[in-house]
Amino acid sequence: MSDEDIRIGVFVCDCGTNIAGVVDVPAVVAFARGLEHVVLADEGRWSCSVDYLSKMQDLIRENEINRVVVASCTPRTHEPLFKRTTKEAGVNPYLLEFVSIREQVSWVHMKEPEIATEKAKDLVKMGVAKAALLEEGQEIRLPVKTDCLIIGGGMAGMNAALSVADQGFNAYIVEKEPELGGVLNQICFISHDNHKSPAARVIKARADQVRSHPRIKIFTDTQVDKVDGYIGSYTVTLKTNGDESEQNLDISTIIVATGMQEIEPADQFEYGNDPRIITQLQLDNKLKFKQLGDVKNVVMVSCVNSKNETRGCCNIGCHTSVKNAVAIKQLCPDADVHILYRDMSLIKEEGTAQQLAKRLGVKFLRFPDDRYPEVRKQNGDLKVKIYDLLVGKEFELLSDLVVLSTAFKGNNSVEQVKGLLKVSTNPDGFFQESHVKLGPLEFATDGISLAGCAKAPMTFRESSEEGIGAAMKASIPMQKGYIETEGIVADIDLTDCSQCGLCSKRCPYSAIKVDAEENPDVIKALCKGCGLCAADCPNECIGIVHYSDDQVFAQVEAALEKAPAEKIIAYVCHWCALGGVDMAGVSRLQYPSNARLIRVMCSARVSMKMMQRPFELGAAGVLVAGCEFPTCHYIEGNYAAEKRLKRAQKKLAKAGFDPEKLWNVWCSAADGPKFANTMRTMIQDLGL
Amino acid sequence: MSDSILVIGGGIAGINCAMNAAKYGTRVYLIDDTPSIGGMMARLDKTFPTNDCSICIEAPQMYEVDNHENIEIITNTEVRKVKKINGTFKVKLMQKAKYVDEEKCTGCGACVEVCPVSVPDPLDGKVGGMRKLVSMAFPQAVPNVVTVDPSCRFGDMRKGGACIGDCAVDCSQCRECPIALCVKACEKEGKKAITLWQSNKKLDLEVKSIVVATGIKNAPPVGDLLGYDKFENVITNTEFERLMNAGGPTSGEIVRPSDKKHAKKIAWIQCAGRGLADGKGTPYCSKICCMVSAKQTIITKEHDASVDATIFYNDLKAYGKGFWEFYRKAKENDVRYVRGRPYEVFEDSRTHNLTLRYEDLDSGDLQTHEVELLVLATGIMANDRNKRLAKALKLKLDDLGYFKEKDPLLSPLETDVDGIYLCGGATGPIDIAESVAQATAASMKAVCVRP
Structure with a gap:
């Protein structure tokens, strides 16, 4: 697309008074109108309301807009909504750039309306600069067959298996103990309301159903030894105790129901x-x-x-x-x-x-x-x-x-299963669901759901319900026959590739294979888009859709065009760090307004060049913010980022910049105060 | 034979049930007896233990069900009669008139602006929320259309100024209203969406299964519980939630009802009214109130760290993941936890401050404590509407008014009627995450019914 064809629409939200009560939204809109490529800028009272969304679509169509910038709350909650809206208006959803002026501006600079308005303008300018360089992306559709692996043969696992199998899908239960039933095997009887039943009878009733079901296959005394692949095409290797041979299964979806155990005092x-x-x-x-x-x-x-x-x-x-x-x-x-x-x-x-x-x-x-x-x-x-x-x-x-009511932790297989599936756990040794309120039965990874005491100690009844619920999560793609994965993936341009193989070695998901001619090749369905490979590639030949070097540098340059010496460029990971930023916003923590945030999927995406470029343009400081250790949504991207930061400091010193001005913070999604404090200390130490 | 399912109740449980079933490929009718889906969660300010803004995480899901091709949302609608014939449920619904043409209304608010009459919003109770006679349930409402108060009909609000001029014709007969300000304003926008002559509508559905997701209600303070009826500055925790909420009647200012001044000294009483005779209070632990109060104190402290916050409690219920840490966070924020149940409340008639009398269980001493605002955590109870619905569905309720499961141990969420399932607050006191998990399980059962 040539420059003249780029037509950007900017939609700035009032969020009632949440934004408009602090930021002068009409001024931001007027400012946006003056930016290059912008053909329309509009103010919406509640941009997420059904009526404004349809207005937005009308405006996009009427003005032949082909790039959309939404300046409103936070992409963590509202990006999917605006992506869908953009898509329905006929614009590729990857051509949407989300700018956060509520959590990053109006809620955290409530007492400085003028400064807040200037910051909002800067963020919109950065969004527009990036939007001009955005390229179309595409969801990658993957076929999903109907074979479900259930790890754990306790109550949650058996209920899940029955729900899956009753639909005509195949369920494979893998239980490391010789018997089905899990922790319930140690229990005398269970009760709820006026219902009371010996646990053994309950287990037997369920186990009999499971055993006699033609679509359920049970592997007791067996552990999952290896998991390769992704939703729709996992290859799972099982190992049965006392049996040297291995067994391979072709699996489409996985349910984790590994249960819990007592912590002996x-x-x-x-x-x-x-x-x-x-x-x-x-x-x-x-x-x-x-x-x-x-x-x-x-x-x-x-x-x-x-x-x-x-x-x-x-x-x-x-x-x-x-x-x-x-x-x-x-x-x-x-x-x-x-x-x-x-x-x-x-x-x-x-x-x-x-x-x-x-x-x-x-x-x-x-x-x-x-x-x-x-x-x-x-x-x-x-x-x-x-x-x-x-x-x-x-x-x-x-x-x-003397009877001690002890605490519980996740079953001793948690660490092993976590490693195989590359999913998260919490410090208590339980698996961590994707969202504590609205995503209780799934992991962030597509195709893997979670049920029962593997997540937290729960009653028999809750475990049973969760087993059935997790089966629903697994069944949706099996019933549809496919899933769609997001198109934010790595893309290798082989022109400058020196075939060093670093990308393939560093990829935490084994998503980059080296072919017979030693050329690296990305299996897009496996790639999670963290950007570690792109940041580490010595020849800069890997791009990440929606987070390319050019796009990020355009944001940096836009941010530093005016008064760079007063500004900090903060690279913030989409998950915990941005969660912390949002938390600071939701909590209305007030902090200095010098930082201009640039979202990346993972702190590992931030290359040495990205750390240095702002200094070349005169920035006061650079911050890299990622998830708090040991959490990382890309396994250990933050560890990689930490190492790179150390190297970058040496390099900065050599290039004549003060390495002390390169900062980092590792903060949890709940830790708004930590982010706000980092901002305050940075301002102090940098003498701003 | 129908391959559709019916979900009764559009709160977070109903929304998740409908969403999963729709993604599975099943056609869903999602009904709610209020003007918008969203339920209890839409009225909350924050959710524990992450302090996520409640509507911010719920609204995208509301829009998602609204936009899903497999889901039809029908609001302001009650179930009247259900008959099961040859495995199909024949359902008769009654859609109460909103006096608005849902197809034409765009939620622009022009009618709301001109309406001169405000009435107290019953949902905001003592904290003084008002709404116009024509209003939107809340800004993110789905569907995003207004509802006209039924009291407007037949010129009944003319005295208040809602209609200008005389009219001899019955609203239900008229097709063009020359006098109502809202009608005129809408016409001026070129929409003609307000239809005061609209009548209730009967709808018939055929479905293969039904999920009951009717939710819970906040237990009302009974009698003159701890001065609630007598003293202005005694409010419930739901009313306090509205105070905290930026979208609430005070725009998030934590001010007390008597003088609208910021409350600097606030106390929360847990288990307020619990175990009162005659089944008036909640006879059980409602499970969520300890965390609700922890949340409210943390947010209050975030608004103003100098506020003195005290929680009177008996048994701390910190049952879920991250909940204990959340309680610790409240304590780290200098929230004072006192074991004890205040039994008497007095008001200083001059300052309208309140003095509580209580026994400190840790020391055994009788003590008093003065506050500017008192919040009662009254717990949650079964929805009043369960009774009527149970009759229509031929289901049983338990002694507490919740829907009875066939066998909570071996067939959770199933009822005595094959093809009718339960989830969320219909089954008992429950939090959001548990509601979502149950709703997902109930959707599995509902889509698998073979017609």
Whole structure:
């Protein structure tokens, strides 16, 4: 497309008063009209409202706009909406550039309307400069067949398998233990409302259904050893215990349902020093096999290793202890049963269970958060010392069975499965879903869904529901027969390629294969678009769609055209760092307005040249912001960025720039204050 | 034979249920008995534990269902009768008139601007939200059309100035209104979308399965709970949420009802009204209120770090991923947590400040605490409309008014009627993420029904 053919439309949003209350939107619109290639600029009160979206489409068509710049909230929530709108108006959605003037401007510079307006103008100018260089992209459609791998044969996994198989798709359950049932195998009975059932019966009922289903194949005593490929065409290698041979499966979608396990207390409450001190699961096991014996004084301690500096609520401990206390009272009515707790965390019907326990004589004693009960052995007796919060006194309970309600962590296979599937986990050793509110059953990676206690401790019922829900997530592409993946991918121009092979070696997804002639080749469906290869390529022959060198440099130049000495160029990764920026905005944290943010998918995209270029143009400083370690949405892009930053500092010094002016921050999506503080400190240290 | 499904309730559960089913390739009718989909989540300011702006993450999903070719959204509509014949549900619906032609209205707001009569918005309760007689449910409403208050009909609001001039004809008979200001304004925009003569409409659907996603309601303070009826500055946590909300009646200013001054000293009472006799309060732990209050204190502190915030609580419910950390964050922000349940509230008639009497459970001492604004976390309850709907669907409710599952252990989300499933707040107190997970599971069951 020649220069004259570029027709850019700029749509600036008021967001009611969210933007327009601070930024002089009409002035920004007028400014935009004066920029090169801009044929139309319009102000919208609520750009995301249905009526404005259709107006926008009309304007695009009427003015033959072929590049769209939207200046509004944040691409993290609203980019898909505007992409669809653009596409429906007949413009390739990759020709949309999103500028964030709410989270990055009006919400964080609320007291400086003039400065905020100038910054908004700059950001729009940068957006327009990039938009002029945008190129059409295309979603890559991938065929998806109907074979679903389910890792984990517990309740969530079995429910998922049945839901998948009932539609006529094939389900393959891989269970590393010899039996199906997961953690439920250790449990005596389950209850909900007035429903109560021995766990063994529930497992058997489900396992029988699963085993007799013609479309379900079960591999017990088996682990997933290797996973290659991507949604629609995974090759999965299984290894069965005691069997040397391997088995390969062609798989289309994957459901992770690996469950959880107890964290056994270490050197706490005399656990391990006496067989009468057990965990809640061990008690369940005793009840199940009728090995409780004749107990007289049972003391349960809640929140063992939960609700402290490192771990949250175990979610199921209170309900389990009440349930098991009732079971003990029913078996040994004369036994004294005490539950020592911090907070009784019971909901809806679970409260009824507590009332039953109280009627049966179970005693509930509350201890302070910072004063846990102590267990000691004296002359063969077990004694539990507790400070009773209600009475305000400390006393000792004699006990012949101490039961610890322990915390849980993801099953010990989590690390291995995480490595195979390249998905995220949290510090508690559970898998991390794509969004805590709206994406509870899926990972960020297409084709892999998540269910049950692999995500967080949950009740039997919740696990079952999640299994069915995860099956739906897996079934949608299998039913449709394809998925569409985003077209932000690497593209190699072989003209200057020296066949060094670095790109292929560095790609975290093995998406770049070297062919017989030693030429690198990108398998686009595998590429996630992080840009690590492009930033590291010594001959600069790799481009990333929508984040090419030219486009980024155009943004840098536009930002630094005026008053560069007052400005900071901040490269911000789309995931956590921009999440932090957005968080600072949502939280209305006020920070200096010197930074001009440039979004990249991953901090690994920021090449040495991108770090140096702003200094050549006179910028006051450069910031590279990525995800907080160890999180990275591209496995370890931030680690690569960190290494490169060190090299860049040396290079900057050689080129005569002050390496101290190159900054970095690794911040989580929840950490608005960290980003805001970085801005404040930078301004101070750079003397702005 | 129909291959469509019906989702009753357009909150976050209904939206997700409809979206998954539609992506699967099934045709979906998504109905809601209010003028817009969005449900409870659309009225929230933030969501815990990430403090995501609620409407900001919900609105894109609302637009997505609105734009999906497999979904038909029908708002302001109730289920009247359902009959199952040969595996197909024959559903009779009643669409209450919005007195607006949905095809013609573009939500431009010209009618709202000219309407001279404001009435209290029942959803904003004591914090003083007003809406015009013709109004949009909220700015991001889907469908993005206005609704006219039924009290406008027959010139009933003429005294307030809504209609200029006399008219002898019955609204339902007239086809051209010469006197209503909203009608005139709309005509001036060239749209003629306001139709005061519109009547309720009967609709018939045939579907192979039904998902009930009717949601929950906030438990109202009963009697004179902790001074709620007597004292202006005692509000519920839902009303406080509206105060925090930039789109709410105070544009996000946390001011108290009595004098509209910023409240500098605020207390939250957890489990307010819980366990009251005669089933008036919530008889159980509603699960979400501890996190709602943690969120409200954190946001309050973000608005103004100098605010003195105290939470009175009994058992802390921090049950989900990241929730305990969220509670710790509140404490790090100097939110004071006091174990104890205030039992009496007095008002200083001069300052309108409130004094609470409570027993500090940690020390056992009887104490008092004075605040400028008091927030009651009253919990959540089953939706009132469940009763009528249960009758139409031939389903049972439990003692608490939630829909009963056939067997929550072995067949979760299934009901006594084959082909009718449940999700979200229809099943009990629940948070957003759990609603989404259940909705996805319910959609799986609903699309798999073979007609």
